[in-house]
Amino acid sequence: MTHRTRIKICGLTREADLDAAVEAGADAIGLVLYERSPRYVSVERAAELARRLPAFVTPVCLFVNAAPALIEEALQAIPNALLQFHGDETPEACALPRRPFLRAARVSPGVDLLDFARQYPHAQGLLLDAHVEGYGGGGKVFDWSLIPPALPAPVVLSGGLSAANVTDGVLRVRPWAVDVSSGVEVAKGIKDAALMHRFCEAVRAADAQLAAL
Numbered sequence: 138m139t140h141r142t143r144i145k146i147c148g149l150t151r152e153a154d155l156d157a158a159v160e161a162g163a164d165a166i167g168l169v170l171y172e173r174s175p176r177y178v179s180v181e182r183a184a185e186l187a188r189r190l191p192a193f194v195t196p197v198c199l200f201v202n203a204a205p206a207l208i209e210e211a212l213q214a215i216p217n218a219l220l221q222f223h224g225d226e227t228p229e230a231c232a233l234p235r236r237p238f239l240r241a242a243r244v245s246p247g248v249d250l251l252d253f254a255r256q257y258p259h260a261q262g263l264l265l266d267a268h269v270e271g272y273g274g275g276g277k278v279f280d281w282s283l284i285p286p287a288l289p290a291p292v293v294l295s296g297g298l299s300a301a302n303v304t305d306g307v308l309r310v311r312p313w314a315v316d317v318s319s320g321v322e323v324a325k326g327i328k329d330a331a332l333m334h335r336f337c338e339a340v341r342a343a344d345a346q347l348a349a350l
């Protein structure tokens with residue numbers, strides 16, 4: 138069976154970039170509903186962008202320690218959104234909306250990822266990111282050897298990925314999916330179509346190598 142590594146492109150703020158991400162092959166589009174992020178979009182803006190997505194491309198609404206009211210407002214505006222919790226959210230906070238979610242873990246040598254993952258048994262994916270200031274979107278690669286072999290949730294490899302390193306990341310980690318923001322940008326929140334295409338091609342190259350094993 139040929140595994141197709143799913144691709145999430147995060148931090149979209151412009152229609153043209155969203156359309157280019159879809160055309161490049163993104164399976165999911167991340168919309169950052171965290172006001173301190175340079176990639177922040179309001180719920181209204183996120184809904185405008187999400188309405189452009191064709192079938193089978195998932196809008197991901199990303200939160201950092203958000204109030205339940207904001208999450209509920211986003212779900213009203215984007216009913217098919219996959220939630221992503223990227224702050225210090227407890228298992229109870231992640232479960233409260235009773236909706237599918239990704240749980241981000243900010244990886245560093247002191248973090249017990251197995252214990253962390255076991256606290257979120259209902260997560261649809263565990264997004265493994267580098268530990269950066271500002272919670273995420275830092276463009277920093279973490280030590281992939283810190284990832285335990287058998288986490289109890291589908292792994293979304295994230296953190297400083299680009300066309301230059303994602304093939305290696307897929308071959309070494311064999312994640313369910315990969316996630317990128319900085320690595321396909323010319324400025325924070327401003328994506329580059331060529332970089333997105335090259336990123337997706339590099340993921341497909343890894344999948345082809347794995348299929349040939």
Ligand SMILES: O=C(O)c1ccccc1NCC(=O)[C@H](O)[C@H](O)COP(=O)(O)O
Nearest residue numbers: 147174273274275276296297317318319
């Ligand atoms: O993207 C942001 O600005 C951001 C801000 C605060 C929390 C999370 C954020 N992004 C979350 C993502 O899923 C990013 O894609 C992930 O952190 C990887 O970013 P990058 O290393 O720049 O590819």
